[in-house]
Amino acid sequence: MNDNPQERPRALNGKAPDVFTRGGWVPMREYGEEEVDFVIVGTGAGGGTLACKLAEAGFSVIAMDAGAYWRPLEDFASDEHHQSKLYWTDERIVDGADPIHLGANNSGKAVGGSTVHYMMVSLRFRPEWFKSRSKLGYGVDWPLDWREMWRYYREVEQTLSISGPVRYPWGPKRPRYPYRAHPLNAPARYLARGAEKLGIAWAETPIATLSAPRGKAPPCVYRGFCAAGCSTNAKQSVLNTWLPRALAAGAEIRDLAMVGRIETTNGRVTGVHYHRGNEWRFQKARNVVVAGYAIETPRLLLNSASCEFPDGLANSSGLVGKNLMVHLNQSVYGYSQDEIRSYKAPPSLALTEHWNYEDAGKDYHGGWCYMAPGPLPADWARTVSQRGLWGRELLDEMTRYNHAAGLKMVGEVLPGERNRVTLVDETDQYGLAIPQVTFSFGDNEHAMIEHALDFMDRALEVVGVTQRWRNESETAHLMGTARMGHDRATSVVDADCRSWDIPNLWICDGSVFPTSGGVNPSLTIQAIACRTSDRIAELASRREL
């Protein structure tokens, strides 16, 4: 029988893959065509977390994902090329002055979403960022309070068994991380020494891979293939944390289920049309949650336009698809006399958030942090070839791979309506209009990049890294396109991730971010999902769903 999980659904006939054993299964409740309380579109950081929490709160839940249901122990190879099966590589059109490079570095297609191949860096927002307009004078305010988010961050950190330092140097005091920090690899030691020489604080990065066993998951073995999917389960992704819990609580997960349209009648959603097993089907639901990430979420809302909602769902503000944000991900690299072997261990084991918390002396708005990256060989070849190296020159450069040391930023991009997701006439393999992603940096981003590259260059110079060069065009992560807010005229959803226009339509993923902050987003997405579940349970108890 065909057991290719990209061709034939695995979660069927009352069982789903047991991600902790080879060939194993766990029982799964199935709802058939019965109307359920919630259909969730997407099982990544937002959707997977919410599926777990809603099922545990007693709701009937079906979570659908266009991607495959992988078993890490048997399906993941230490092979960058082979593992591209984890990326969302369906056709998208990119344009603007700075077209975004899409795929491996920012979007996944799998049960567990992009967290299956994410780098696990798990950082909290600076509290002021939730009110960046009122407190810092740029962007827009979130409708959330940082103290409440701080509680939800804690819940996610416990669930993911985050390994982190005893004392985190920035922001309000926080409890100890659940697991001890990982030892530093060579790139992280370079970062630490450079920061100390420049007189700024650094820390071991809070990261979602185990530093000691936990349940059926072993500790990290430091082989460094995290961005290709972890074949040991040391990585704490949505696939092996929230989703097993969701199944145990009675949620159904439908893999290889591409949702193409949300149906509405009389101002309410009634269910979703989805493609699975070579046919279109309809699933009835009392509520629909869209959690497809910042490109597929607006795409689905726009593709669901109807006579009643001619501009797409939840779009009375005209903001669905607008205010797309990425993170600046520029880097400086050079060479050390010592062997660095930066591929050993997870990337980014040390960081400094100095420029997230220090605003003095900046000629731009927003924050950025930097980490010690660990590119794998193919990724490194792609990176160095951006300098125009090819053939013999590229081969010579690759022989120095083990001596390369670098620093990479995660920098805040301001929201702006010029950066957006729209639809074009061209269609994909399901017959659905494909998205066009338009993106350009503004003056603020250019000023931040210049400051960050100069600073990181100095941080490498003071530790003896020579022949330095700058990689100026990279971006990472996706946010915005269905922002949350206080006001229905200037946002798509409210603080509870409920759409202003349609009371039983919710959006719960990276697209609800009003601003991007200077840290990787997944911890915040999961914290928002935990909060949303609590709010839904509260609204249900008051019969306000």
Ligand SMILES: Cc1cc2nc3c(=O)[nH]c(=O)nc-3n(C[C@H](O)[C@H](O)[C@H](O)COP(=O)(O)OP(=O)(O)OC[C@H]3O[C@@H](n4cnc5c(N)ncnc54)[C@H](O)[C@@H]3O)c2cc1C
């Ligand atoms: C290489 C890489 C490294 C990263 N490293 C980090 C990191 O270190 N720290 C960090 O915080 N963040 C990191 N991120 C970002 C993080 O993974 C994402 O921000 C986060 O997973 C987004 O969560 P989400 O729920 O919005 O979307 P996702 O997690 O991407 O989940 C969306 C899911 O929806 C599914 N989907 C979309 N449309 C449909 C549809 N119409 N029908 C059915 N299913 C659909 C997709 O298949 C996907 O599985 C990284 C991302 C990548 C790609």
Ligand code: SF4
């Ligand atoms: S380095 Fe650790 S987290 Fe990364 S792939 Fe290996 S075992 Fe998994």
